Amino acid sequence: MNQFRQGDVLIERVNEIPNEVKNALQPSKEPNKLLIRGESRNHGHYIKGEVETYVIPNPEIEKLNITHYLEIKEEASLEHINIDSKLWSKEHETLRLKPGIYRVIRQREYNPYLKAINIIKD
Amino acid sequence: MTSPEIEKIKEDLIAFGFNEFDDYTKNLSVFSQKEPNKLVEKIYSLFNLPTPEIQRAKNPYHFQLLINEVKENGNFNIGDKIQKFWIDLHANQLKDLTEKGTIYTTLAKTANNTFLSSFQNISWLVEEQIKSRLKPQNIGYTPFQSSFTFDQLGIFWLRKFYQLKFGIPLTETQKLFAEANIFWCYCTENYFVYCPHPQTIVLDENNKLHHETGAAIKWDKNFELYVWRGIEVSKDLITQPQNITKEDIIGERNAEKRRIIQEKLGSERFGHLLGLVELDKDVDLQGNMQYLYRTKEFDTIAKDFLYFAKVSCPSTGRIYFLSVPPGLNNVWDAVAWTFGKDKESYRPIIET
Incomplete structure (x- = not known):
């Protein structure tokens, strides 16, 4: 199982998009789509290329925090860029992703006081 | 031309x-x-x-x-x-x-x-x-x-x-x-x-707002921002870091800001404040050491020890302390947990 990590985002190659996702969601075909927006910096992880993106409305943070499924038609790139200027943030190198199905998993951490799991805010 | x-x-x-x-x-x-x-x-x-x-x-x-x-x-x-x-x-x-x-x-x-x-x-x-x-x-x-x-x-x-x-x-x-x-x-x-x-703008060597002891940008006492390498932080962290407590660190949910607290206080003081014991360590693909720590003392509010993975960002080299659930004893289980996985199923081939 191929996995690629860019900061607080893990991209994992999988065999297929689950039927419940395909049947319930309409994919976005935006060629330059913001997947995850960082909160303390004006940066985000963008997927660029011929990609169908399924946005999971309520990720199961307690289990596997899957935020998106990607169906990459032709080699695409995951870029970490400044949201305003659309320039590389100079923080995380670009990842090249070959055609295939991938899922996007967002990093999380444990809050020992609330006994809860929180999304990492990069 | x-x-x-x-x-x-x-x-x-x-x-x-x-x-x-x-x-x-x-x-x-x-x-x-x-x-x-x-x-x-x-x-x-x-x-x-x-x-x-x-x-x-x-x-x-x-x-x-x-x-x-x-x-x-x-x-x-x-x-x-x-x-x-x-x-x-x-x-x-x-x-x-x-x-x-x-x-x-x-x-x-x-x-x-x-x-x-x-x-x-x-x-x-x-x-x-x-x-x-x-x-x-x-x-x-x-x-x-x-x-x-x-x-x-x-x-x-x-x-x-x-x-x-x-x-x-x-x-x-x-x-x-x-x-x-x-x-x-x-x-x-x-x-x-x-x-x-503004009356003041203080930048670091990369032209990002940054001031280690005061406001990085200031108009008057009613509008001043305290910024650490382009990220806004609390006034107390900059002007009164000696007052930062363990609760402030744990209460900061933003990993980047928690990292700044660590950078401002220094790893040693940060660790000392939390009173950490090293449980496990290993080297990642880039040769950076990753650690699993827990607090020395039982935390009476959390009713448990606090566990942290100390990880390095492969691109920037920044160090992050991430809170992980109690009971872990392997650093890779701890890092993998942050992605909902265990050490067997967490195997990134490229990290940036």
Whole structure:
């Protein structure tokens, strides 16, 4: 199982998009789509290329925090860029992703006081 | 123009832009005191407009409140003449150059990539601060896109460069506006509301807002931002780090800000404050050591020990302390857990 990590985002190659996702969601075909927006910096992880993106409305943070499924038609790139200027943030190198199905998993951490799991805010 | 010639112009532009930026930050005590009233009168007269009522804001937040007052009083009439003024202010005298080649586009991109992006980051932080103050009061926010923005001071430098390099003159409006040197303004036919420049801007070596002991950007005591390498943090962290407690660290949910607390306090003090015991360590693909720690003492609020994975970002080398569930004893299980996995199923082949 191929996995690629860019900061607080893990991209994992999988065999297929689950039927419940395909049947319930309409994919976005935006060629330059913001997947995850960082909160303390004006940066985000963008997927660029011929990609169908399924946005999971309520990720199961307690289990596997899957935020998106990607169906990459032709080699695409995951870029970490400044949201305003659309320039590389100079923080995380670009990842090249070959055609295939991938899922996007967002990093999380444990809050020992609330006994809860929180999304990492990069 | 040959490619090496264009490269040379790009280098000149970057040097020119950063030089202007440097001069600007060093001369803020002068700029922040400027009263542009006479220049505003001149600009309005160029467009056959009577002298407007000029209002000087104390800071960007006050600027927003003044804009709202103007709007609430029904003086929202931008008017055709003001529209002409904006068109003239943003006139692109570089059309001929653009037609000859792509020099303008190339140089604008270069500016964007360098000194202009420093302005954009400053504007963004200030705007976020204003929004966070306006929201609880249910006061509308007027985006600065509809007015003159601080970013455009950098664009004037770009125009100034073109004037020096290619002899392309500024319009009269542009000259007057550059001379007025306003941080932000909002204007209608009858009102001209402006925000002066801040008294202080402190940047790090990468031109990001950064001040280790004070406000990185400040208008007055009511509007100052404490910023660590481009990220806004609490005033207490900067001015009274000795008062930071274990609860402050654990209570900070933002990993980047928690990392800043660690950087500000230093890893040793950070660890000492938390009283950590090393449980496991190993080297990652990039040769960085990763650690699993737990607190020495049982935490009576959490009713358990606190566990942390100390990981290095492979691209930036920054160290992050991530809180993980109690009971783990393997560093890779801890790191994998943050992605909902265990050490067997967490195997990234590339990390950036």
